Amino acid sequence: MVDASELAWRMLSRAHKAELCYSPMFHSYVFVKDPKYQKEALASCPQDRPLIIQFCGNKADILVEAAKLAEPYCDAVDINLGCPQAIAKRGHYGAFLQDDWELLTEIVSTLSQKLNVPVTCKVRIFESIDHTIAYAKMLEKAGCKMLTVHGRTREQRGPLTGIASWKHIKAVRDNVSIPVLANGNIQCLADLERCLEETGCNGVMSAEGNLYNPFIFEGVNPPSWEPALEYLDLVEKFPCPTSYIRGHLFKLFQQLLGLPDNFKLREELGKGSTLKEFRTTVLKLKEKYIQFHNGAQVWNEEKEDFNLQFPPWLCRSYVRMTPEEYLKKMESFKASSGSGKEVTF
Structure with a gap:
């Protein structure tokens, strides 16, 4: 995860039952040409294993050069074939x-032949299950030793993300002989267990779910300040850019920072530039809500229905509106504004 799975976050995840971690996606060309980028990318420690280092790129020779530099620091090299963002389209x-x-075929086979560690691939599905199976088998034949299958198409991103297809993932698992990891729809431990049962995969990857709740593999939804303070302690030991820290804290406190009563603290977090400032804001949030968490005060929240809900101080996955809801809302906005311009909610 770009700017998100740095060493400190990986160590936090490992402390809470993540058994395998990936580095952020690194651009192979920049990795080869920029020593500073390379040094920061390879930040690790003896406990940071097993580790897969992930690259993007479209030239076999450059990817090999980057992978050869990285292989002493990892247990496998992954080729990212799943990023759907506009920057990936521009960079091909x-x-x-x-x-x-x-x-x-050229990229995977070349890396497979020239590296001393396995080559793995992370992919997205095609709409057609048969085409997805053929795609997976092509990568396996080229030398891929493990596939991570994100059960969404290239077009399913942002407000059009929707539900991942575990049927596609199962079809891949049933038709290749290499290990397959499933990715998509993992918001809690029960999802993980159900996914393994339905797909028959060898493991499950959590990306976004992990960012909003790094204790996801323990089946725990902690108060947000617990992983936040643990993470800040790890950043003391394994420094990373301020933007990474801020991004992680905004996700951990997403629910609380969305409450009007906390807008000033949200602004404070956004302006923070030091570990001391970040810690101060986290402790303010903890002090404000720990009495509710401990039951010393009753949390009364207005509700429109009788569904049980997590209180806002607990970590939980981010749930987007459905693509259908988004498109309906966008059409309504266009009609009322007369702008005709696309708007993202």
Whole structure:
């Protein structure tokens, strides 16, 4: 995860039952050319294993050069074939390589032959299950030793993300002989267990779910300040850019910072630039809500229905509106504004 799975966050996740971690996605060309970028990317420690280092790129020779520099620090090298963002389209990498099977065969086979560690791939599905199976088998034949299958198409991103297809993932698992990890729809431990049962995969990857609740593999929804303070302690030991820290804290406190009563604290967190300032804001949030968490005060929240809900200080996955809801809301906005311009909510 770009700017999100740095060493401190990986160590936090490992402390709470993550058994395998990936580095952020690194651009192979920049990795080869920029020693500073390379040094920061390879930040690790003896406890940070097993570790897979992930690269994007579209030239086999550059990817090999980058991977050879990284292989002493990891247990496998992953080729990202799943990034659906506009920057990946402009750079012709990630999910925008999935139609060029000749190039992918060259990349995977070249890395497989020249590296001393396994080559793995993270992919997205095609709409057609049969085409997805053929894609997976092509990568396996080229030398891929493990597949992580994100059960969404390249177009399913942002407000159009929708539900991942475990049927596609199961079809891949049933038709290749290499290990397969499932990715998509993992918001809690029960999802993980159900996914393994339905897909037959060898493991489950959590990306976004982990960012909003790094205790996800323990089946625990802690008060947000617990992982936040533990993470800040790890950043003391394993420094990282301020932007990473701020991004993690905004996700951990997403529910609380969305309450009007906490807008000043949200602004404070946004302006924070030191570990001391971040810790101060976290402790203010803890002091404000710990009495509710401990039951010393009763939390009364207005509700429109009788569904049980997590209180806002507990970590929980981010749930987007459905694509159908988004499109309906966008059309309504266009009609009322007369702008005709697309708007993201």
